Amino acid sequence: MTVHQQVEAGTTIKNHSAFIWSVADLLRGDFKQSEYGRVVLPFVVLRRLDCVLEPTKAKVLAVADKLAGKVDNIDPLLRQAAGDEQFYNTSPLTITRLLDDPTNLADNLHTYLRAFSPGAADVLEKFDLHTQVDRLDRAGLLYLVVSKFAEIDLHPETVSNLEMGYLYEELVRRFSELSNETAGEHFTPREVIRLMVNLLFIEDDDLLTKPGIVKTLADVACGTGGMLSVAQETLRHLNPQARLEVYGQELNAETYAICRSDMMLKGQDASHIVHGNSFSEDGLDGPYDYLIANPPFGVEWKKVEQAVRDEHESKGFAGRFGAGLPRINDGSFLFLQHMISKMKTPEQGGSRVAIVFNGSPLFTGAAGSGESEIRRWIIENDWLEAVVALPDQLFYNTGISTYFWIVTNRKAPERRGMIQLVDARDRFQKMRKSLGEKRKQLADDHITEITKLYGDFTDSDRVKILPNESFGFLRVTVERPLRLRWEITDGTLAAIRADKKLAKLQPDVLDTFIERLSENVGLTETDRKIIANTVDPILKTAGLATAQAKAVWANLAIQDPDAPAINNRKGDPEPDPDLRDQENVAVPTGTITRYEADATGRLASAEYVETVENHLITEVHPYVPDAWIDHTKTKIGHEIPLTRHFYKHAPSRTLVEIDAEITTLETEIQALLREVTDDVE
Numbered sequence: 001m002t003v004h005q006q007v008e009a010g011t012t013i014k015n016h017s018a019f020i021w022s023v024a025d026l027l028r029g030d031f032k033q034s035e036y037g038r039v040v041l042p043f044v045v046l047r048r049l050d051c052v053l054e055p056t057k058a059k060v061l062a063v064a065d066k067l068a069g070k071v072d073n074i075d076p077l078l079r080q081a082a083g084d085e086q087f088y089n090t091s092p093l094t095i096t097r098l099l100d101d102p103t104n105l106a107d108n109l110h111t112y113l114r115a116f117s118p119g120a121a122d123v124l125e126k127f128d129l130h131t132q133v134d135r136l137d138r139a140g141l142l143y144l145v146v147s148k149f150a151e152i153d154l155h156p157e158t159v160s161n162l163e164m165g166y167l168y169e170e171l172v173r174r175f176s177e178l179s180n181e182t183a184g185e186h187f188t189p190r191e192v193i194r195l196m197v198n199l200l201f202i203e204d205d206d207l208l209t210k211p212g213i214v215k216t217l218a219d220v221a222c223g224t225g226g227m228l229s230v231a232q233e234t235l236r237h238l239n240p241q242a243r244l245e246v247y248g249q250e251l252n253a254e255t256y257a258i259c260r261s262d263m264m265l266k267g268q269d270a271s272h273i274v275h276g277n278s279f280s281e282d283g284l285d286g287p288y289d290y291l292i293a294n295p296p297f298g299v300e301w302k303k304v305e306q307a308v309r310d311e312h313e314s315k316g317f318a319g320r321f322g323a324g325l326p327r328i329n330d331g332s333f334l335f336l337q338h339m340i341s342k343m344k345t346p347e348q349g350g351s352r353v354a355i356v357f358n359g360s361p362l363f364t365g366a367a368g369s370g371e372s373e374i375r376r377w378i379i380e381n382d383w384l385e386a387v388v389a390l391p392d393q394l395f396y397n398t399g400i401s402t403y404f405w406i407v408t409n410r411k412a413p414e415r416r417g418m419i420q421l422v423d424a425r426d427r428f429q430k431m432r433k434s435l436g437e438k439r440k441q442l443a444d445d446h447i448t449e450i451t452k453l454y455g456d457f458t459d460s461d462r463v464k465i466l467p468n469e470s471f472g473f474l475r476v477t478v479e480r481p482l483r484l485r486w487e488i489t490d491g492t493l494a495a496i497r498a499d500k501k502l503a504k505l506q507p508d509v510l511d512t513f514i515e516r517l518s519e520n521v522g523l524t525e526t527d528r529k530i531i532a533n534t535v536d537p538i539l540k541t542a543g544l545a546t547a548q549a550k551a552v553w554a555n556l557a558i559q560d561p562d563a564p565a566i567n568n569r570k571g572d573p574e575p576d577p578d579l580r581d582q583e584n585v586a587v588p589t590g591t592i593t594r595y596e597a598d599a600t601g602r603l604a605s606a607e608y609v610e611t612v613e614n615h616l617i618t619e620v621h622p623y624v625p626d627a628w629i630d631h632t633k634t635k636i637g638h639e640i641p642l643t644r645h646f647y648k649h650a651p652s653r654t655l656v657e658i659d660a661e662i663t664t665l666e667t668e669i670q671a672l673l674r675e676v677t678d679d680v681e
Contacts, residue, residue, distance in 0.1 A: 013167045016152060016159065020044060020171060023148050030139040037175030038254065039136065042127035043149050044171060045261040046113075048164060049087060049120060050095045051155040056082045057094070064090040075117065086270055091115035095150050105146065106137040119270060126257035126275065161267040165229065168262050172224050176396070177435050188223065188294045188356070191442040192394055193230040198451045199388065199406055200290055200354040201234060208235060213242045217290040220278045220339055222248030225259035227292050247272040249283045278338055279331070280307040282320075286342035287351065293335055294356040297398060301331035308334065323377035324370035332361050333374045336405070340383070343409055350410025357403050362387070367475035367584075367637025375638035379419070379468050383407045386420035386454065389642055391428040396436040401425065403642070419471065420457060421464040423646045424450045464645045471640055472587035476612050477633035479580060481565035481573035481626055484557045486531045487524040488517055492556050501551040505544075513542035526563040531556075565626070575630070584637070585615045608634075 023043075024036040031039065053060070063081040067074050082088040093112040098105060110133065113124055136142040153159075159167065173190070201208060208215070215235070219227050228246040235244045246268070250256040253275065260273040274283030279301060301308060305328065312321040320341040326333040336355055343351035365371030378384050388404040395402065427450060428440040442450075459465050493514055496502065502510060516538045525531035535556070539549050565573045588611045612629050620627050 013159075013163055013170065016154075016167050017170050017174075019152055021174065023145060026141055026144050026148070030135075030141060033178050036178060037172070038127070039132050039145070041168075041171060041175065041258060041261075042124060042129040042132065043145065044154075044168065045123065045127070045265065046129070047095055047149045047152060048154045048265050049089070049116070051153070052085065053082060053087070053089055054094065054155070056085075057089075060088050060090065061092060078117065086264060087117045087120035089115050089117070089120075095146065098146060099143070099150060102143050105142055106133055109133050109142075109146070120264070122275075123257045123261045123264065123270070126253040126260075128254070161265065165262060165266040168265055169226070169229055172226075172258055172262070176224070188226050189394060189396070189438065189441065190226065190230060191447065192294075192356075192390075193227050194234070195442060195447045195450060196227070196292065196354050196356070196404060197231045197234045198447065199386075199404060199454055200231070200292060200352055201238070202451065202455050203352070203408075203412055205238070208242055209239045211239075211241050213239065214245065215242070215290065216245045216247065216288040217292065218247040218249075218284050218286065218288040218339075218342060219292050220249055220284065220335060220342075221293045221295040222250045222259050222273065223252075223255050223294070225262050225273070227294065228259070229262065231290070231292065245269075245272070247284055247288065249274045249276060249278050251275075251277050277304055279334055280304040282338070284342060287344040287348065288342055289344065289349070289351055291339040291342055291351060291353045292355070293339060295332060295335040297332070297358045297400070298330045298360065300329040301334060302328055324373035326365070326370045326374065330360055330364070332357055333371060336361075336378075336407070337374065340378075340407065346409055350408065352410070353405075353407040355405050355407070357405055358398075358400050359403065361405075362403065362642060363639040367473070367635040372637045372639070375640070376472070376636060378407065379471055379638055381409070382411065382417060382468060383409055384419050384468075385411055385415060386422060387640055387642055388422040388450065388454065389425050389646075391425050391440050391442075393437060393439040394428070394441070396438045399437040399439070414457065417468055418465050419468060419640075420454070421466070421640075421642050421645055422450065422453055423462045423642075424453070462646075466645070467589065469587045469589055472636060472638050474585040474587060474608060474612060475582060475635045475637050476585055476615070477580065477582055477630045478616070478620055478627050479575035479630050480624060482576040483560055483563040483565055484528075485524060485526045485560040485563045486528055486535075486553075486556045487558055488520045488522070488531075488535075488556065490521065492558075493518055493521075495555040496552055499551050499555060502548055505542075505548070509542055513538050513544075516541075526560065528553075573626075573628075583615075583619075585612055587611075587636070 020040060023040050027036055027039060060078055060081045063077055064074070067077060071077065078088045078090070079085060089112070091112045091114075093108060093115075098108055098112065101108060110130060113129060113133075114121070116124065133142065136145055154164065156164075207213070217228065217231050219225075222228060225246075225248060228248055232244050232246060235242050246263075248259055250259055250273070256273065256275040260270045260275075263270040263273055276283050278284075308321060308325065311319040312325055316322040320338050321334065323337060324333075336353075339353050339355065343353065361371065361375075385406045385408050386404075388406070390402045390404065392401045393399045424446070427442065427446040429443050429446070431439055431441050453460075453463055456463075457465065496517075497510065497514060517535070520534055523531060523534060535552070539552060544552065559576070559578065568574050588607050609631065612631070612634060616627065616629050
């Protein structure tokens, strides 16, 4: 397309967009602003389909009439009659002809809608257009709206498929911004998508500029299809001869309809866009060269819990969720595992994945938890290429900070075994007017700068490049010996009487053996064998069961740091649960983080055992020399403490500076008080 053609196309799109936007003025009062798009967008689709089908209308009607009742599957023949389009309509009506009978407009329009081919009918049904038609009819607006759309020329000769796509995206954007309360759920700001697509394609400039290249891209939570459109546009600029086949799945019926209709209007295969829940109704076959998504943040997956758990337990790593399951109130990692399952193998050329997360997936979940195990799985397989920290307040429905995760199974050689962290939290410009929670945006120079920081792959104050092991840690359990003395006092006797395990005893039995114990008040021993000579005969006479006798001994026991350690039957010290501590020990550099437990439950990795024991000697024993590590409880955890790596210490102000500020404030307050006093007088 020449510069002159681009200018003409831009003017056409702007004029058509303004005209269509004016239809919304008709709806004011009868519809809320947030509902305008539900009326206008499906009518745009309807008018475009009407214009596209006009040249072949007569032929389609002839074929339908000739073969009615004679052919089981007439759909392919009707599509062929429609010029190999993905859709057709077997009604003699058109948008223009509908206006000939104003009295029966609503009924005729319903008849016209039902005559569309299954794919087009599905889109219009998901838009709930039949309901909107009835609502417009009741409000007395149907004839006015249909008349408006009959005036606009959306024939392919006037508006090409590419221009139609741009026009439709512009309308989707404007209606989404108008509906602030729901925009962020299904619509990602375009500048955010541009940066995301840049990072997705960044390693593939040479590959994507090859003549006739064909690649595939899928969005597993595609919303209105913005990411798919921007990816196609980006590739079109890189290589006009390249083709990017896009696929998507969307749960929300209305936004699914918007995305699928956008594909239809661009002349692409709309069957690549499917409706349903990605977890329980996986509609994407794969594998794909690229995967991209901005899934909803912190959304629980309780509705599909059974299906997800069944797949996790029955299929393991042969399914999509083998690495682990996150908390029920945040399905972010389910989306990422789902996307990873759609990657091509390295032998097939591999894939690249980009996903938007909030901060939770970086660190939520202790060692051994579902989240930690998923991070461990990704990092151990050397799939996590980078995490990019973005500014807060970038999205319409949330002001929280967000992050891009770039995951791939075909890292460049220099990136293997490494993870790149990019801090772009302060790269933004303030918006003149907020859109919902969106108060900041990325300017073109910010997108260029962040892309360059990513591509240069060089350590700086904004970029940290760290080995995979830096994100792993050993969660160790530090035990200390149990040290007790046993004593008979008024306090221990009161505790015995109040113990619930002894509540079933007959009152006289309880009273009798407590009375006998009380005869020895003041008796204290650090050797249980000695005090047992006094206590055991009393318990035996009372006829206490084993559990009841243990309860008595537990109440007689008092922790005493100066008492000897209590050993078990094997001669090993018993651990004191109250003194138990847990610490994180860094995984040794240069070791892989995969591990297995041996027959005793200890870590089989000698490097890990040695690292833990060295930590015990150097960091624990100087303070508590009797401590030891219980290796059977050691777990490997993974987290990505991004903010820690970019933390910059700001020295505290001196007392002199603070005192000077207080003096200044006091002076200002006194001055204000004098002004108030003078005004009163």
